[in-house]
Amino acid sequence: MALDRLFRRRRTRGGGRDVPELWLKCPSCEAQVYKKDLEANFMVCPQCGHHFRMGVRERVQMLADEDTFSETTGRVHPQDPLRFSDTEPYSERLSRYQQKTGRPDAIYGGTCTIGGVPSLLLAMDYAFAGGSMGSVVGEEIARGAEQAAAEGRALVIVAASGGARMQEAALSLMQMAKTTMALDRLWEKRLPYVSIMSDPTTGGVTASFAALADVILAEPGALIGFAGPRVIKQTIRQDLPEGFQRSEFLLQHGMLDRVTPRSELKAVLAQILGLLHPEGVRNDGA
Amino acid sequence: MALDRLFRRRRTRGGGRDVPELWLKCPSCEAQVYKKDLEANFMVCPQCGHHFRMGVRERVQMLADEDTFSETTGRVHPQDPLRFSDTEPYSERLSRYQQKTGRPDAIYGGTCTIGGVPSLLLAMDYAFAGGSMGSVVGEEIARGAEQAAAEGRALVIVAASGGARMQEAALSLMQMAKTTMALDRLWEKRLPYVSIMSDPTTGGVTASFAALADVILAEPGALIGFAGPRVIKQTIRQDLPEGFQRSEFLLQHGMLDRVTPRSELKAVLAQILGLLHPEGVRNDGA
């Protein structure tokens, strides 16, 4: 569970989410960046290369070949099976996020080609409840894997998540098994699965489908791990080592295939998919 | 390669090998032990429990059920494919060891039952060229695995070896692949393989069949590893940590299933074989 991080972050970030800001301060180099410039640069700071979080539509646009994307998500809606309520009822929380994002839950994606390789591309939406995985995210990923297997597509998932969604409790936990097991549909058909870990990828998402890809790419500086840094700090009662749980640290510890800057992500992904799914390219079907 | 150890040991040990001694000094507790007492106690120091090296016949006698052992080794003889010679021609070295041990090479074993489980039991002979693995040891192990598979037996190998035999150079190296691959005959038939590591188990023997068993048992205090301690010391130019490369160290580092004193070895082995090869016990065939 690294949802704790979401709450901390939201409090320390300046400005309400609904006020459109023209300028943003880069948290890494502290430069004031014009938002349009940032968007034109795939949300990477032109000064220092810091990778800001990215919207799911922009993510899909960045990775899918032009005019090949067709959404498959959006028909699976969350329930409130536990009638969960903490400081706010879960059902109200859901409505709020649905209004804010225009999506039923924290995932968005569909079919496309990537470098000519027929793919099923899913992106987790951090803006929806911290990208937490409940029944809907689990279901969409399982469906994605099954559809990719049935249609001979590669599967690509961009993770951005604080972990499992507490408000669905044990049902969220079970999504870890459900998504993991669904990936085996791809194995049976020798279809590749590439995981892209963006900031943050933690908790039950890392500990299930995100860590089980044929190739795992991560964006620079992304927080990646199982437990959240705050929980770990409480456990060991010491400061965490510099760079701990960041992409570069994970790469050194053997957990990632590559740390790839966003500017190269599409090209690297296309190269890998082309190598892992050569029939896909030859058939040239989308 | 940990053959270096063999040479060092032989020089520091007191007394010629051919002089029968009635008393032995325990290298661990320094007590004078009457040799007959030691033999009656499976070569374990009655004072401190130090495990002396053990002859292969005594080893087989200790592990096989009474009156069930029938030798299968002994028909495979070494060659001198490289016409190797260092301070002494390899062929002469071989003759010397053959005369000393009465066996063609560094391995002895055959069929038996162990706790009623039909088994093929092989023991490496440290007294023959430091238990080094050349073509004969490799061949006997491959044949043992194949025969066990063909006859529905469990395979049990007691390792005692300084590693691969230098005098057969690349051919010795290839025995690592040959023995390893032969083990898969057992996999196909769901037959178990238990490795028992005694002092020492190093080099190419550890790095092939000895480390690949379903269950790995080791005797207390045995030297176990890949590189010999002297080589490692030269590499790191520091003293080695206390207990480094001893059974108990390996157990802690997750490499062994159990460290089992010789007095319990037969019982533990029989229990494991009974669990892993229940049909064997039911059929009760030898």
Place this chain on the structure above:
Amino acid sequence: MALEFEQPIIELEARIRELREYADSKDVDLSDEIALLEQKLEKLQKEIFGGLSRWQRVQLARAPGRPTTLDVVEKVFADFIELHGDRTFADDPAIVAGLARFRGKSVVVVGHQKGKTTKENIHRNFGMPHPEGYRKAMRMMDMADRFGFPFVSLIDTPGAYPGVSAEERGQAWVIAQSIQRMGRLRVPAIAVVLGEGGSGGALAIGVGNRVLIMENAWYSVISPESCAAILWRDAAQAEEAAEALKLTAHDLRELGVVDRVVPEPGGGAHRHPDRALRELEAALAEELEGLEALGPGELLADRYRRFRAMGAVKIEPAG
């Protein structure tokens, strides 16, 4: 060491014991009085245990004296032999694994292990595994597949260890791998939540064809304390969090997360471990027998079906 809500039961039990001892020592007949008190005790137990709150169950799940994996392998299985190590980095005492016999047949058993004393608890890291523990578990899954033996896992952990060392060595990765490995077993797999079923560290060995749970165990995505700390920003709200998480055996049975609740004797498994383990043995025997008819492919399909169905969603018809 008794829990607060147990006090009336324990006091009544003490009185019955006293009366018995008195009757024995003085050779008087107090059987009517004792019988009366025993009836009262039974009623009291039913009353208290029938109305347990979720938070009280969580406390029972953690109660000292509750059967652990080592108790199960000793009393429910025969011929257990512990096997150690992940053949990679270390042996993790927070997970116990080995071979055993169940009703005459070989099985592979893996379970979390807490300590019964403080010293043992430190040695076993309070049942919180490092990556090595899960790798040991995976090695045992390989062994079960290799020999065609059923795989039984026993879940009892507050969670996988959330420390620097565990993160460095890929805690998330190894949990994912263990879930995947268990999902791929070609032999019957049964998972039993013995005590605490804390999050991914529990699920890592929880991908059974059947998932059983002891009546007073809990199983959820997060502990009530951590959940309260995050959602209520106050760990003291654990009681409320436990209610909200619906983490008890009966809740989970209703949600379809577990297949069977193993009843505990009145007073709980920690006070009557042998009786609880006999119930577990009977349940295991029944479930294993049911799975024996299935072949490797069917077992895989059965397990996928089971977990594929998990979750609560509403799906719009395709437009």
Place this chain on the structure above:
Amino acid sequence: MALEFEQPIIELEARIRELREYADSKDVDLSDEIALLEQKLEKLQKEIFGGLSRWQRVQLARAPGRPTTLDVVEKVFADFIELHGDRTFADDPAIVAGLARFRGKSVVVVGHQKGKTTKENIHRNFGMPHPEGYRKAMRMMDMADRFGFPFVSLIDTPGAYPGVSAEERGQAWVIAQSIQRMGRLRVPAIAVVLGEGGSGGALAIGVGNRVLIMENAWYSVISPESCAAILWRDAAQAEEAAEALKLTAHDLRELGVVDRVVPEPGGGAHRHPDRALRELEAALAEELEGLEALGPGELLADRYRRFRAMGAVKIEPAG
């Protein structure tokens, strides 16, 4: 940096170069003189390289400028993308691994990697892998099997690292596992000894259906220096040990340890890496084509037959 026995060749080459430059700058025709010297050079090369001692070959196998794994993946393969990590503990720079294309088809490539500078050599631990390197290699073998891609390994190591850290993390175990994993590949597997083939650390990725070796590479159970230190108790006797070990490409072809010697251009691969790599490419293409006809089961059987036959023994007829 040239080896002693290369000196005459290098001097002659320098003279030819000078003459050429002179002819070009002065615009005079020295083609006859140059042709004569080139003939002489060819003769000299044949003489020197035809009569190389085993120890001289060992020096060639270690010569700076010799093609390494990274040269091969760049020049023999196309579209190489390096993949990192063992998903367990670390990424080991002493082993390079990834996906590439060979003659249009996807392959998985793994090889030892030495550095070309001192700094890089330290980073790559002089091509001596830790256990993590072999686990990365095994992950790549899994990938080759998963997608049905041929597996190509490039051997160039003095040996697996003989240090405390490597022993602690199971160097022997991981080498054994890697041998086993490669033996179980259900896809065509070709191993090429590029430079040094030092013991188990080389064999760990050497279990190919075909094993190729560059003409001036060596492959044996131990390095000549270590062998001399043990058997002659004097590392300076390495030259004699090299002779005794019969560790050259042609020796190994005779012993049946390798299937094919890839010829190196006169002067050696370190002086003409591109030409050497073209020879390697042609050999790889031929061998891969030959294996393509075999199914998974046949490849397994072929590999077992190959290694099962290794060794020199005399077997008494059963009495």
